[in-house]
Structure formats: C-alpha cells, structure tokens
Amino acid sequence: MSKGSKERSARARQIVAEQKAAERRRTVTLWTSVAVVLILFVAGLFGYTVLSGQDDGKVTTPSVAVDEGTAFATGTGPVTVDVYEDFICPTCRNFETATGPTLKRLASDGKITLRFHPVAILDDYSNGTQYSTRSAAASAAAAEEGKFIEFHDVLYANQPPEGSSGLSDAKMIELAATVGLTSDTFKNAVNEGTYKAWAAQATETFSQRGFNGTPTITVDGQVVTGPDKTVPNTALITETIEKAAG
Incomplete structure (x- = not known):
C-alpha cells in the first residue's frame, strides 16, 4: 500500500472513530436529559402529593362549626x-x-x-x-x-x-x-x-x-x-x- 493510501485509510478510520464518539456523546446527553426530566417530574409529583397531604392534615375544622365550617x-x-x-x-x-x-x-x-x-x-x-x-x-x-x-x-x-x-x-x-x-x-x-x-x-x-x-x-x-x-x-x-x- 502506498504511503498516500495508508494516510487516507488512517484518516478514514479517524473520521469513523470521531463520528462514533460524537454519536455516543449525543446518546449519553439525550438519556441524561431524559433522566433529569423524569427525576424532576417524579420529585415534583412527590412534592405536590406531600404538600397536599400536609395542607389537608393541617386544617382541623371544629366539629361544631356551621356554614361550611366557618361559623x-x-x-x-x-x-x-x-x-x-x-x-x-x-x-x-x-x-x-x-x-x-x-x-x-x-x-x-x-x-x-x-x-x-x-x-x-x-x-x-x-x-x-x-x-x-x-x-x-x-x-x-x-x-x-x-x-x-x-x-x-x-x-x-x-x-x-x-x-x-x-x-x-x-x-x-x-x-x-x-x-x-x-x-x-x-x-x-x-x-x-x-x-x-x-x-x-x-x-x-x-x-x-x-x-x-x-x-x-x-x-x-x-x-x-x-x-x-x-x-x-x-x-x-x-x-x-x-x-x-x-
């Protein structure tokens, strides 16, 4: 193989390797983003549920109250x-x-x-x-x-x-x-x-x-x-x- 052919072959292998690395980075970035969104969603849902439960638990309406529990x-x-x-x-x-x-x-x-x-x-x-x-x-x-x-x-x-x-x-x-x-x-x-x-x-x-x-x-x-x-x-x-x- 001529010297020029060897250089072209090496360059081609380098390009393929760079493309594969870039693809791996894109894949990692994509799944990382998805994971972050899921974590934030679950955390938000959990937080809302907890806070809602806390609000419900905090309000103690007197048993003798009338008019929607206000009087x-x-x-x-x-x-x-x-x-x-x-x-x-x-x-x-x-x-x-x-x-x-x-x-x-x-x-x-x-x-x-x-x-x-x-x-x-x-x-x-x-x-x-x-x-x-x-x-x-x-x-x-x-x-x-x-x-x-x-x-x-x-x-x-x-x-x-x-x-x-x-x-x-x-x-x-x-x-x-x-x-x-x-x-x-x-x-x-x-x-x-x-x-x-x-x-x-x-x-x-x-x-x-x-x-x-x-x-x-x-x-x-x-x-x-x-x-x-x-x-x-x-x-x-x-x-x-x-x-x-x-």
Whole structure:
C-alpha cells in the first residue's frame, strides 16, 4: 500500500472513530436529559402529593362549626344573622357592645339563628404576633368545649389595641379560665395552634364571598349597612330582622 493510501485509510478510520464518539456523546446527553426530566417530574409529583397531604392534615375544622365550617351558631330562629368579626378590630368591639346583647337576646328568644364568623384580616396590626389568627383559633377551641359565646365576650372585654402585640396565648388561657374554660384540651389547642390553619381557611372563605372589612353583618344573606356604608346600628339591624321575618 502506498504511503498516500495508508494516510487516507488512517484518516478514514479517524473520521469513523470521531463520528462514533460524537454519536455516543449525543446518546449519553439525550438519556441524561431524559433522566433529569423524569427525576424532576417524579420529585415534583412527590412534592405536590406531600404538600397536599400536609395542607389537608393541617386544617382541623371544629366539629361544631356551621356554614361550611366557618361559623359558630347560637339560637335556631327562622332568620339567620351572620356576624363576621376580627377580635382586634375596635369597630367590631363597638358593634358587639352596642348590638351584641340584642342579637343574643333575639337568638335566645328563638327569633334568629345567630352565627359568628371569626376571621383574621388584621394580623398586620399586632406586631407580628398574628393575634387575629391566634384569637380566632382560640375561639374555635372554645367552641369545641361549648364555650364560644363566653370566650368571645371575654376577648372583647379585654381587647388589646390595634398596633399592640395582642394578648399572649397564656393570657387568653387565663381569661378563658374566668368563664369556666379550663380543660387541658382547650389549653393544648391554644398552645399548639390547632385551629390556626382553620382560621386562615375561614378568612379565605370570607374573602371569596366578596367581603373585605369587619364587622360585616348579613341578614338572611344580605349585607346590612348604615348610611354611607357605615356599620348598622341596633335599630337598623332589628328593623331588618323584623322585615325578614315577615
């Protein structure tokens, strides 16, 4: 074989070898990419499943809650009055002080079903302690013990100002004891935040229903407001209830 032939043969073998090497690199790259995509897909699917399971596990809805698990009711009257409230909201306390006794009396007299919806829209007003969420969650724990109204009232009687750190868990437990709420079940629920995720979910439902401020009061599903969309007074609430009753 001539020298030129040998060189051409060697060059051909080199080209074939380079092509085979390039093909192997492409194959490795392709399968590596496929493997990465599969790993990411499986990891994402696993992560979604885990997170979904965690979310489902976190939300503990009080067994006594009504209206899609968002409220606590007293009375069984034909007219339904819903009060959406945040325990650090000063206007909510004013409404409770002025009109709360009348609503509770009407519920006791069998004229209305009164449903309280604790929500947490003012967490930013408690120095990062999430008092709105914690107090709503604590009220759910009280409801499970059959003491919602009593705990509700003592929270308002001791309402901290907006912009403060709110009441500590220990203080809420202390106040609960003054209205006969002393069980370990209640204390543990407050300390462990058992119903905090529920409070967040109830607040989300509040928002989905088109509400954005507290207190929001509805009578048979219709929002009741005073002049210029102010909080309704006792007379207007009573009149609206009487009209709804027919």
